[in-house]
Amino acid sequence: MAPMDAPRLLPWLSPDGKPCFLAGDGAGYVSRLADEMEAAQLDFAAELIEEACRVLDARTWTPGEIHLLAVELTSTLTNVHRVAESRGARLPLPDDDAPDADEAPVDRGINGDGRGLRLPADAFG
Template identity: 70%
Template sequence: MSPTDTARLLPWLSPGGKPCFLAGDGTGFVSRLADDVEAAQLDEAAELVEEARHVLDARTWTPGELHLLAVELTAVLANVRRVAESRGARLSASDDDGPDVDDGDDCLVDGDDALDGGGDGGGPRLPAEAFG
């Protein structure tokens, strides 16, 4: 099986909180956008880790600051995990059948149909940050 035969886990969720997948050869606009979003998410995680180190090293935090830090770290960790799953699946695409895709409410994208909600009239499935 070639990498072009598998669906790519995208670095954002559908409006309903479900994973989004991209079917295609990995060279189109949505693939490039996903690469950019992944890079931004990894950069954000690296910056937050540094900020967390500074906050914790200072030992002058308030409970509210620790709570906010935990919330932010949880969010970036979820993003980094999704990026790792996506990249890992693409690395092993030749060794397996690709990611399990539930035909339920998941956001399955095929090529440039991602820009119009896959043709279901539901609008874009890309995160607002992708357009900023």
């Protein structure tokens, strides 16, 4: 199945917390609604990043403020991750970079070396 033929992961969950998918050509009302919601989620993430930087730079936060910030950042990161998965699944695969059918994809992590994200120790105060 080509990526453009696959069902679209929508930027919201069902009432019981399961992912929602949409089949179609991407030109209908629900697709446009999903596009608008994704844009709003990404805009909110950008605003929250700015707020998090202000809070952390001030170094006058309380444990409650840090906890609330962590909760909001986790929720927003979850939304942004879902948007990235949805958009990535709809990208066409280049013919020359497509893995062979018998070849397992390699997950190299965010840094490309398999180690994941590495932050400096002073990032935590």
